[in-house]
Amino acid sequence: MSIRHGLLALLEHGPRYGSQLRTEFESRTGSTWPLNVGQVYTTLSRLERDGMVVQDSEDGAGHALYAITDEGREELHSWYGAPVDRTSPARDELAIKLAMAVGAPDVDIRAVIQSQRRHTVKAMQDYTRLKAQALDTTPANRDEVAWLLVLEQLIFQAEAEARWLDHCESRLVRLAAAARTDPAPATAPATARKTRTKTRR
Template sequence: MSIRHGLLALLEAGPRYGSQLRTEFESRTGSTWPLNVGQVYTTLSRLERDGLILQDGQDDGGHPLYSITDEGRGELKGWFAQPVDRTSPARDELAIKLAMAVGAPGVDIRAVIQAQRHHTVKAMQDYTRLKAKALTDGPADRDEVAWLLVLEQLIFQAEAEARWLDHCESRLVRLAEAAAREPAPAPTGAKAPTNATSRPRARR
């Protein structure tokens, strides 16, 4: 998540102060990724240091206002034009957990998958209810449309995760079946079987 560019996008609409930016960011994303005020002001300080924003007076309540600069608009334009890089994906805790569970002693990986599937399906149902409520609340303004986009992404992500968990379970079943068909290894030090077709040597 790019807080840096999100704040620049909000400042493109006009001067804002820190807590106002926090409120608008969370309103636009449905509080999916909540921010604290300290995080906002730390980011604003860095943006100001980089020449992308500047302090632009105060509002009636004495809050310092920030405005985007021409350099900031160029940075924002480039961010919107550039695809999000997927060649270095962020670490996914679930994928790491299942990878570590494979072959781990005492871990029932199918139970891990079942527990995660239950949680994922419940989350998907919750997101779907939120979407239905948003659609029946009346005409959507800009922030509500933005929240719907985020919400639908969460729904699609949960659906994909549920399908992936089904795939993982199917793969484990196939591996278990293949392992069951393999002959058991001979015990260490076992004697070679006697050749049944050979005849005992005659005594002279």
């Protein structure tokens, strides 16, 4: 998640201070990825160091206001125009867990899959319920539309994960069935080995 670019996007609407940026970021994304003020100010410091923002002024309450620079605006629009890179995907804890569980001798991997599937389906149902609530009234502003887009992405992601878990379980079932039907390695009976030994003598 690019907090850096998210803050630049909010600053493009005008100068803001740290906790205001946090509130607006969470409002735009429905608090799906909550931020703390420390993260916001750390990111603002880095953006300031890189020439993307400047401390513009203070508001009436003494909050330092940050403003986007021309360099920051150029960086933001480059981000909008470039596709999100999928060639180096972020580490996925579930994929790593299943990859490790396959080779673990004392782990029931089907139980791991079934437990995750229950959790994923429940999350999908929760997201779908939130979407239905959001659609009860026509979205009135851009923040509500943005939240709907995030919700729908979460629903599609959960659906894809549930299908992948079904696929994993089916593959494991097929592999287990294949292992049961493989012929045992051919070995000569002990009596035959003894007979051959006596004949050579």
